[in-house]
Amino acid sequence: MPFIKKELPFLLLICIFNLNIYGQSMIKGKIVDGENNTALGFTKIINIENNETYYTSNPDGTFEINKAGTYTFKKEGYIEKSLKLEENQFYIIQLNINPSELNEIVINANHIPKQLKKSTASINIISSEDIQRSNNIDFAPILNRTPGIFMQNGALNTNRITIRGVGSRNLFGTSKIRAYFKDIPLTNGSGATTIEDFELASISRFEIIKGAASSIYGAGLGGTIHLTPQNSYLNNSNINGEFSIGSFGLVKGIVNVNHGSLKNSFRAVYSNTHSDGYRDNNSYDRQTFTLTSNHFLSKKDELSFLGSFVNLKAFIPSSINETAFNENPESAAFTWRQAKGFEDSKRGILGVSWNHEYNSTLNQSTSVFTSFRNAYEPRPFNILKEKTFAIGIRTRLLGNSKIFDNNLNWTVGGELFKDNYKYATFDNLYQDFPAGTGSVEGDKLSDFKEDRKYYNVFAEGNYEISKKTTLSIGLNLNETSYVLNDRFPASTENPDQSGEFKFKNIISPKLGVSHLFSENFSVFSSISHGFSPLSLEETLLPDGQINNSLKPETGWNFEIGARGSTTNNRLQYNISLYRLDIKNLLVARRTTEDQFIGINAGRTQHDGLELALNYNWLNNENISISSFINYTLNNFTFKDFVDDSNDYSGNDLTGVPSDIFNTGVDFNSTFGIYGNINFLYVGKMPITDSNNLYSDRYSLTNFKIGYQLNLNKKLKLNTFIGVNNIFDKHYASQILINASGFGGNAPRYYYPGNPVNYFTGVNLNYNF
Known part of the structure; x- marks a missing residue:
């Protein structure tokens, strides 16, 4: 009993310390591209209160933080975002691309996420800001800002798209070019493609691979x-x-x-x-x-x-x-x-x-x-x-x-x-x-x-x-x-x-x-x-x-x-x-x-x-x-x-x-x-x-x-x-x-x- 009385304060201190440790709840989450949900690794996570960088997200975009608060998420090529994080939650953080830093964004055009500047193919990004520059009626003014692409439009429903000259000999419509709406093919079984029927306001981004440069999408010379x-x-x-x-x-x-x-x-x-x-x-x-x-x-x-x-x-x-x-x-x-x-x-x-x-x-x-x-x-x-x-x-x-x-x-x-x-x-x-x-x-x-x-x-x-x-x-x-x-x-x-x-x-x-x-x-x-x-x-x-x-x-x-x-x-x-x-x-x-x-x-x-x-x-x-x-x-x-x-x-x-x-x-x-x-x-x-x-x-x-x-x-x-x-x-x-x-x-x-x-x-x- 004297031993217990002597050691009691020390034991209580250990218990309080352990309870404090186990009482802390980790905040977990994942950072993704706001439009295609591609994981964004190596994103900086900064606490606004003391401007201290607590963590950098893992290569797969995941992160863990052990303190609640308001954090800013920063990654090159993306607009930074601030969000208040609470304990015992799993967060999905969506970041939107910054049009002035397109070479830095993470593309997913070939299903392998990578920075555009490291790509081995010629890929162009048309952002939502590019889409909003015009009257959201015609595709042609938007696509024709991209080098190598030319869209002719005889009417809103009469169009022909060529990429690097491929498809120019198709008399009516677009052919020899593949198109996907997310993962859904817009190209039919005989190679004809129609994209101009879709509403521009429902599209956030175009990723365009030019030439026969993708082994992922198959048929399509253009x-x-x-x-x-x-x-x-x-x-x-x-x-x-x-x-x-x-x-x-x-x-x-x-x-x-x-x-x-x-x-x-x-x-x-x-x-x-x-x-x-x-x-x-x-x-x-x-x-x-x-x-x-x-x-x-x-x-x-x-x-x-x-x-x-x-x-x-x-x-x-x-x-x-x-x-x-x-x-x-x-x-x-x-x-x-x-x-x-x-x-x-x-x-x-x-x-x-x-x-x-x-x-x-x-x-x-x-x-x-x-x-x-x-x-x-x-x-x-x-x-x-x-x-x-x-x-x-x-x-x-x-x-x-x-x-x-x-x-x-x-x-x-x-x-x-x-x-x-x-x-x-x-x-x-x-x-x-x-x-x-x-x-x-x-x-x-x-x-x-x-x-x-x-x-x-x-x-x-x-x-x-x-x-x-x-x-x-x-x-x-x-x-x-x-x-x-x-x-x-x-x-x-x-x-x-x-x-x-x-x-x-x-x-x-x-x-x-x-x-x-x-x-x-x-x-x-x-x-x-x-x-x-x-x-x-x-x-x-x-x-x-x-x-x-x-x-x-x-x-x-x-x-x-x-x-x-x-x-x-x-x-x-x-x-x-x-x-x-x-x-x-x-x-x-x-x-x-x-x-x-x-x-x-x-x-x-x-x-x-x-x-x-x-x-x-x-x-x-x-x-x-x-x-x-x-x-x-x-x-x-x-x-x-x-x-x-x-x-x-x-x-x-x-x-x-x-x-x-x-x-x-x-x-x-x-x-x-x-x-x-x-x-x-x-x-x-x-x-x-x-x-x-x-x-x-x-x-x-x-x-x-x-x-x-x-x-x-x-x-x-x-x-x-x-x-x-x-x-x-x-x-x-x-x-x-x-x-x-x-x-x-x-x-x-x-x-x-x-x-x-x-x-x-x-x-x-x-x-x-």
């Missing part, structure tokens, strides 16, 4: 456009409404709602757009609804949903001949106006993604998706009915290993895609009815069903030879096949066209290296292989049989480039030189007004230079002024091109401008005024393979200014006004290459661009 939907934000609830009007009867409304708790978040975006259009038979009506949600089920599991629905009815003015283009550009093609041609389509996509962390060095991501499209399109030569239904799965493992004490980041996975395409044509009897009646459906002319499928198996690894040098090796295996079922009764005039077409397995390798000469300057180089599949329509011969001798276009891309910035980060620059050699050039030879056959006719050589400069002239607490210059120089030629008896070898590639120059100035201030001015120059384009006709070079100047005001702590007001084509330039916004005249009519090469036009609107944002 590259890949990755659309990142507006993410749903945690710990935030707000509603944003926007209403705008403009020239040519433009009326648009947007409602954007976000609700987020600690671990679950939801975002819904609805838009309604109407335009009468500049030209005859040019009205446009579109409604969209996009839903995203994120659910952090545990420290190791994340579930996300993505759904999108588009309801579109857009009339088609089509292309016109040179006389009409110069004298009456607002006119529609005569037959399209008489038939009142239009497209009426409904499309939807739905995807579920699951991310699981097995341990700190191994993750798995799996997405299951489905999509559909139903369309009705009366044209002067027939009426087309289409139904497409697609399903697929994409899964990949992402790991980090050590080899000779150096990091190897790797991914391996696969994608399986299948779509069913049913289409039928009907006689259009519009000529048998009084003028103004429009299209009238007649007898069925054809009835087809296509089953199209492909699979990609891919692997890619980035090995850090040293802290400054990264070696990238990738491999893609693709198999694509089609089955055509002709469901129309066979006859002498309509032979049975049923059949199968299957590509041989195509293996596409990639090798790249990047080296950091300093923290602000890096050089990269790559050699990569790619291919583009044929569409089933291109394989059909006039006698109705499938031409199994056709080969897909394949090519090698050779590139060297540099990225960097000045020490104070005021100037950022990216430059690249490349050569893309394509063989088995596929030519669509027109046989009738609505029929084409495909032939392999030679090779093309694409030599180019791409330059991007961004400079911050002024950046203080009150005002920021920045400018950009983007330049693309294209030297694209037919290396070997013989079409029937015509030898076009050595000619310029059709449908691609000689060069593109884009520059602009952005202004922002804390007192609410902001604005930008943008100048675009587009060089001349060959319209015919013989190069006997070129489009005129043109320039456009656009301007936008706005005012933002905090009405109270929760309500923000934003008003804006803009003018496009300020100097009212007459130009062709899209051309139809190698157009033929039928019935003695002149060829219709030109889609007139809009003259000077304005838009204005108001935006209200309320934070709950």
Whole structure:
């Protein structure tokens, strides 16, 4: 007992000390990119009260803190964020990218997170600020700010995107370029891609891989456009409404709602757009609804949903001949106006993604998706009915290993895609009815069903030879096949066209290296292989049989480039030189007004230079002024091109401008005024393979200014006004290459661009 009395104070002290230790609760969390949820390692975590750096996040973005308080999270390339952290909680910290430090951001374009400045491929980021510079109606002004990319738009629903000249020979729409909305393919089973139907307000970022430089996405010589939907934000609830009007009867409304708790978040975006259009038979009506949600089920599991629905009815003015283009550009093609041609389509996509962390060095991501499209399109030569239904799965493992004490980041996975395409044509009897009646459906002319499928198996690894040098090796295996079922009764005039077409397995390798000469300057180089599949329509011969001798276009891309910035980060620059050699050039030879056959006719050589400069002239607490210059120089030629008896070898590639120059100035201030001015120059384009006709070079100047005001702590007001084509330039916004005249009519090469036009609107944002 005397011993216990003597030692009692000491024992009590030990107990109190132990209780204090075990009573402290660790604060845990993970730091991610706010739009694509890529983990952000090595983020500084600073306590605001004493400005002491307590921790730096782990390579996988996780962190632990043993003291409650308000902390600031700082990482190069991202806007810093402050948040009050409480004990006994697990936090997901979402950081948004800083547009003035794009080379520093962590990209996920090839599924292996890495800083853009360490990438071995030519990748461009279009941020949400870039998207908001324009009138959120057209994709073209946004994409055309990126070197190497050119989007022509004959109307809001008539577009063609080319990357480094690839896809320029596709007569209608975009082909030979892959596109994804998050992990969901927007490219159908025959290689056609449509992105312009989506609402720009539902997109937060574009990541664009140029050239055949990705082993992850498979078929697509031109590259890949990755659309990142507006993410749903945690710990935030707000509603944003926007209403705008403009020239040519433009009326648009947007409602954007976000609700987020600690671990679950939801975002819904609805838009309604109407335009009468500049030209005859040019009205446009579109409604969209996009839903995203994120659910952090545990420290190791994340579930996300993505759904999108588009309801579109857009009339088609089509292309016109040179006389009409110069004298009456607002006119529609005569037959399209008489038939009142239009497209009426409904499309939807739905995807579920699951991310699981097995341990700190191994993750798995799996997405299951489905999509559909139903369309009705009366044209002067027939009426087309289409139904497409697609399903697929994409899964990949992402790991980090050590080899000779150096990091190897790797991914391996696969994608399986299948779509069913049913289409039928009907006689259009519009000529048998009084003028103004429009299209009238007649007898069925054809009835087809296509089953199209492909699979990609891919692997890619980035090995850090040293802290400054990264070696990238990738491999893609693709198999694509089609089955055509002709469901129309066979006859002498309509032979049975049923059949199968299957590509041989195509293996596409990639090798790249990047080296950091300093923290602000890096050089990269790559050699990569790619291919583009044929569409089933291109394989059909006039006698109705499938031409199994056709080969897909394949090519090698050779590139060297540099990225960097000045020490104070005021100037950022990216430059690249490349050569893309394509063989088995596929030519669509027109046989009738609505029929084409495909032939392999030679090779093309694409030599180019791409330059991007961004400079911050002024950046203080009150005002920021920045400018950009983007330049693309294209030297694209037919290396070997013989079409029937015509030898076009050595000619310029059709449908691609000689060069593109884009520059602009952005202004922002804390007192609410902001604005930008943008100048675009587009060089001349060959319209015919013989190069006997070129489009005129043109320039456009656009301007936008706005005012933002905090009405109270929760309500923000934003008003804006803009003018496009300020100097009212007459130009062709899209051309139809190698157009033929039928019935003695002149060829219709030109889609007139809009003259000077304005838009204005108001935006209200309320934070709950």
